[in-house]
Amino acid sequence: MTEAVLARETKRRQLQHIISGLSDGVMLIEVDQTIIWANEASLRMHGVDDISQLGANGDCYRELFSLRYRNNHFLEVDQYPISRVAAGEVFSDVLIEVSRVGDEDERRRVHRVRSLILEDSSGAVESLVLIMADATEWAIAEQRFEKTFNANPAPAVICRLSDLRFVKVNQGFLEMTGHSREDVIGRSVYEVDVLENAERRDLAIERLGQGATIPQMQAELKMPEGGTKLVIVAGQPLDMNEEDCMLFSFIDLETRRKAETALRQSEERFAKTFRLTPVPIFVCTADRQQIVDANEAFFTALGFTATELIGRTVTEMAFINDGTATDPLFDVLETTGRIEGRDLKVRKKSNEIMDCVLAADTVTIQDNACYLFVFMDISERKRSELELVEAIEAVMKDASWFSQTLIEKLANAKRVNAHSQPSASFTDLTAREREVLGLICEGLADKEIAARLNLALNTIRNHVATVYSKLGVHSRAEAIVWARQRHLFAGQGLSRR
Incomplete structure (x- = not known):
């Protein structure tokens, strides 16, 4: 019996001598969970200097050290590696975080633990061994990757190559697709198909099987609520937890597709409106004033053909009757970007002059700045207005025979068709001119005003002419x-009815 014990102790000393210099931590434990030996690496991994600081046995160890899994769940008593190996369990690659009890702020150490049971020749258990590798730096790197992956706004998922099942998904992917985390984790790349309708799907699947880089390509992701989303997908192989994985990253193109669709629809609406509008319109480039298009109404109204017009400059065509007005028009457009309601005379191909009201604006066509000109033919209206003004002038030569209401209506009708004059102020008139204006408002003729003011008739006529000039009126x-x-003169009225 004594020889057997000596032999066993000799073997233990030899084992201790062999493993004392290993970088892996090693703890020797009796079946009753007594801790009998630990090498320097094991002590260092626990942050202690002496084996006594590990505790005499499993119970003491559990009182001194708090162990939790990587998911932050604390280990129960029977889950401690010492308890498991004492129960005869052989395990490997158990990742645990180790910290001293009562010192939660201390840096957590991460151990990758496996167990070993040494038996003698008869099969009886001689020693229990816990072998620990320091995985702290690896865990820090893994945690850094985890934070970066989750915080990255670019949508991404990671699948394990061994079974093509997703093991990680970030918030960007969930927000882009509308999936929940439970919809993705554990599902295969074909259940949540990230290569749906990929433009080079066969190549992507081949590269996925090889664990090789998948180049960028467009794909259509199915949404859980129906419909699809246009994306660019790419795959990059990576090692995660010593497992070969594939990182899929995405660029959401749906916003761009919607913008392109909206732009195309807008351009189609513009083209239809441009063609069908009965008002003459043409478009020229902003930089060279070169005509790029015109509608049918323009060709019909001015008599030009598309061959004669397209590609020529506005100056070359000379259809703006006053040649000196062309440059100022473009100066205004360059400065303000638009023109509203400007009277203009346009020369037709037949040299007939057409009175128009011009409106112009800046538009972008195929990424080029252009000017859009719209002409409203008011020739007939001008003729009608001229005839109306002449008729009004004829009947207003002797305003004393008309009521105040009729005079004001006739004068307003004339003023609407007259060019706007600079605004005048009552204070611009002299005292005598104000007096004359007041008597005019009473409805007095020039002779009556002369008699009222005891002035010569010519003097009154001169005053009236000056009043007209200062006020910008003609009658x-x-x-x-x-x-x-x-x-x-609110209290005054015409003296005749």
Whole structure:
């Protein structure tokens, strides 16, 4: 019996001598969980200097050290490696975090633990062995990768190559697709098909089987609620937890596709409106003023053909009657980007002049800045207005025979068709001119005003002409309207009805 014990102790000393210099930590334990020996690497991994600091046995060890799995769940008593090996269990690659009890702020050490049971020649258990590898740096790197992966806004998933099942998914992928984490983790790449309708699907599947890089390609991801989303997908092989994996990353193209669709639809609507609008329109480039298109109404109204027009500059075509007006138009467009309601005379191919109201704006066509010109033919209206003004002038030569209401209506009708004049102020008139204007508003003729003011008739006529000039009006009726609009001489009215 004594010889057997000596032999066993001799073997233990030899074993201790062999393993004392190993980088892996080793602990020798009796079946009753007594800790009988630990090498320097094992002590260092626990942050202690002496074996006594590990505790005499499993119970003491559990009181000194808190162990948890990588998912942050604490180990129960029977899950401690010492308990498991004492129960005769042989295990490998158990990852645990080790920290001292009562010192949670201490840096956690990560051990990769496996067990070994030494038996004698008769099969009886001689020693229990725990072998620990320091996985702290690996765990830190893994944690850093985990944080980076989860925080990365670019959608991404990771699948294990051995069974092609997803083991990680980040928030970006979940938000892009609408999947939940449970929908993805544990499912295969064909159940949640990240290569759906990929433009080079066969190549992608081949590279996936080889564990090789999958080049960028477009694909259509199916959404859990129906429909698809256009993406660019790429695959990059990587090693994770000593397992070969594939990282799939994505670029969401759906926003771009919607924008392109909206742009195409907008361009189609613009083209239809441009063609069908009965008002003459043409488009020229902003840089060279070169005509690039015109609608049918423009060709019909001006008499030009597309061959004569397209590719020529606005200056070359000279259809703006006043040649000196062309450059100022483009100067305004370059400065403000648009023109609204400008009267313009346009020369047709037949040299006939057409009165128009011009509106112009800046548009972008195929990424090029262009100007769009719209002409409203007002030739007939101009002729009608001219005839109306002439008729009004004829009947207003003697305004004393008309009521105030009729005079104001006639004067307003004339003013609507007249060019706008610089605004004048009542204070621009002298005291005498104000007096004359007041008597005009009473409906007095020049002779009556001369008699009222005891002045010569020519003097009154000169005053009236000056009042007209300063106010920018051309008749008594217009002067009366001017004063009424400013609420001047409110208590006065025409003396004749």
